[in-house]
Structures are given as C-alpha cells and as structure tokens.
C-alpha cells in the first residue's frame with residue numbers, strides 16, 4: 001500500500017474509526033496489478049471525516065452520499081462512510097443513502113463479488129461474498145440476487161461486460177441471464193454513461209471479448225443495431241476467411257489501443273451489409289461501402305454525443321480505408337497526406353495494416369507496413385509540413401497582372417498539385433514562369 005494511503009487509514013483508526021481500502025483497488029492488488037486509484041471506506045460519518053482531516057483540503061460535493069475528497073500530496077482520495085443504498089430511481093441512482101457502522105453493509109451495495117472486498121491497513125482482507133474465490137475461478141458474479149441488482153442499476157450490465165472483457169473472466173449464469181433479460185433497461189440510461197463504459201470496453205487489451213458478450217446477451221442489438229447486422233454476414237469473397245462481424249472484431253483487436261482507431265475499426269465496413277452485389281464471378285463487391293460506413297459511424301457517434309473532433313477523425317479514417325492499391329507513387333501518397341491530414345495519416349495506416357491482417361490468415365501486410373515508413377519519410381518534407389508550402393502566394397500571382405478573384409485560387413491549387421507531384425519544382429522563378437506559360441491574364 002502506498003505510504004499516503006497508509007497515512008489516511010491510520011489517521012482514521014487513531015481517531016477511533018474503522019477504515020479500509022475497498023473495491024477496485026483491492027481486486028487489482030489481489031490480481032497482482034497496480035491499482036490506478038485507492039478508495040477508502042470508513043465508519044466515520046462525513047462530518048467526522050472532515051474533522052479528522054481538518055488540516056487538509058477537503059472536497060465536499062459528494063457529502064450527501066457520504067463521500068469526502070481529501071487532498072494529500074496533490075492526489076484526491078475519496079473517503080466514504082459505510083453506507084446502505086436506498087431505493088433506486090430511474091434504473092440508475094439510489095434515491096438516498098443511509099450511513100452504517102458495519103463494513104458488510106457497505107460491501108453488500110457493491111456490484112460484483114470481485115469488487116466487494118476490503119483490506120485494512122495490516123493487509124487483512126474482508127470478503128463476505130466470496131470475491132476471492134471468484135477471482136481465482138475467473139467469474140464475475142453479482143453480490144446478492146443478480147436480477148434485482150441489474151434492475152436497480154442498468155449500467156451494471158455494461159460494467160459486467162467491461163470487467164469480464166478486460167479480465168477475460170466468465171459471467172456467472174444468473175448474472176448473464178439477468179443481463180440479457182433486462183437489456184432493454186439500457187435504453188433508459190444516459191447515452192453519455194453508456195458511451196463512457198463502451199469506450200472503456202474498446203480500450204481493453206482485447207475488445208472482442210466484451211463485444212462478443214454484447215452480442216451473446218443481445219446488448220449489441222440494443223446499443224448498436226448497425227453492428228448487429230454484420231453478425232454472420234458472409235462476404236462472398238475469396239479474400240476473406242471471416243464473416244463480417246468476425247472481421248470487425250479482428251480489426252478492433254489488432255489496431256493500437258486508441259479510441260479513434262478502435263471506433264474506426266469497429267465501423268469501417270458496417271455498410272458492406274447494404275452494398276453487397278455479387279459479380280459474374282460469384283464474388284461479393286461492396287461499391288461505395290466506405291462512404292456509407294463513414295455516414296453510419298457519424299450517425300451512431302452523434303447519437304452517443306461523442307465529441308465532434310472524434311467523430312470527424314473516425315469519419316476521415318473510414319473514408320480513406322479503401323485506398324490501398326498495390327502500387328502507390330510518392331505523388332499519390334503526398335495527395336493522401338493532404339487529403340486525410342498529417343495528424344491522421346499514420347493512424348490511417350495502422351487501420352489499413354490491421355484491416356489487411358484480418359482478411360485471411362495467410363495475408364501478408366508487409367507491403368502496407370513498408371508504405372507507412374514511406375509516409376513517415378514524406379511527412380518530413382517541407383511541402384508536407386504546412387498548409388501553405390508554395391514558394392509563391394496570391395500576391396505574387398496578382399502582381400503578374402491577374403485580377404483578384406476565383407482565378408487566383410485556381411492557379412494556386414494547380415501549382416500545389418504540381419509541387420506535390422514533384423517537390424523539386426517548388427521554386428519561385430520556376431512557378432512564376434509556369435504561370436506565365438500556362439495562363440493568360442485576360443487583359
């Protein structure tokens with residue numbers, strides 16, 4: 001236990017209160033992982049917590065629910081009074097809470113047995129619901145009656161999927177049943193909370209674990225019917241050895257752990273379902289599916305109130321994911337960098353590499369990996385570094401006698417393309433001469 005946490009626990013104990021670390025941090029410690037934060041639970045009531053830590057900065061927003069934040073060495077620790085949750089409102093939050101003197105009451109309100117353990121300052125574990133056994137057996141199990149616990153708070157459906165996915169655990173049968181039977185409750189929960197949990201599912205080591213559970217419980221159909229349609233979808237292609245859903249899962253697992261990339265991977269081919277045509281050779285074709293898939297991704301992400309910047313980038317990556325010709329000249333790559341933007345292009349290549357690896361088991365993606373290296377080199381060229389890279393500007397063109405207006409933009413665009421094709425031409429004298437040779441001033 002970190003020294004600061006020991007300090008907080010001892011300070012409460014020395015004032016006559018019980019105190020423990022609780023929940024996720026105990027679970028993570030038992031799994032041999034370093035907890036990302038430490039929550040503390042205590043028999044002290046909020047007023048008493050404030051009194052014990054009167055010399056520290058305290059945050060009291062959560063006071064009604066028993067939580068006082070205590071700032072110690074720039075870290076905010078949440079210290080919460082043992083509590084029993086009252087009746088639940090709107091499938092999400094207890095109407096009120098009652099404080100208790102008994103640790104067990106506090107553990108009983110927690111969602112899963114592996115999250116319902118506490119540890120005192122000496123390292124002794126309190127585990128009234130068998131969380132340790134469930135950790136050993138790799139099971140996510142509700143504390144108490146699964147159906148009741150899921151009905152109280154629908155977000156627990158997403159939490160169960162997240163923990164099972166992240167830890168690669170099974171979901172206990174009763175809990176699984178409760179999740180599937182009550183999946184409609186998810187419609188009552190705010191889209192922001194759902195998207196937050198879903199993002200965490202996507203950012204685990206192997207998101208396909210969670211996505212598979214979403215499919216098996218029917219949660220996928222409630223939250224993302226667009227993706228549900230890809231389940232079992234045959235691509236009629238000798239280039240693919242997986243159904244569309246399995247291909248999406250593979251790409252999601254293969255791209256780096258980044259939310260934009262994981263979302264792009266999940267949606268990049270969704271509209272293959274709507275664009276399938278079978279050629280004379282019996283093969284599936286999906287003309288324009290990248291445009292439709294980008295549209296679907298935008299709609300879905302808007303529905304979940306995702307940030308606009310994220311939506312924009314996901315859409316850019318999906319739109320360009322079919323630009324993987326067997327040969328690409330530097331010229332074509334420079335245009336691609338300009339089209340998708342230098343901040344996006346390397347992510348695009350990560351998507352392309354994963355997409356290629358997930359087509360057929362024997363597919364070699366090294367040609368795209370090589371191409372990514374070329375793109376990295378091209379990004380170092382002066383022309384690729386700025387929006388305005390030309391050695392001439394509008395004023396230079398006007399001074400040749402052209403009238404201000406549309407024609408100036410057209411000429412500059414033409415010069416840009418010329419230079420992107422061959423950067424050695426980015427020379428003021430050459431460009432001026434080129435304009436003189438190819439355009440008439442019109443007077």
Ligand code: ATP
Nearest residue numbers: 022023024025039109110111112115116153155156
């Ligand atoms: P993470 O490692 O993702 O932070 P965590 O288990 O610490 O996982 P938190 O959301 O930080 O999750 O919550 C801390 C603890 O509070 C949980 O371990 C659990 O005991 C309890 N808890 C959190 N959310 C709920 C909930 N919706 N229903 C019941 N108990 C909950």
Ligand code: MG
Nearest residue numbers: 024025036037
């Ligand atoms: Mg936590």
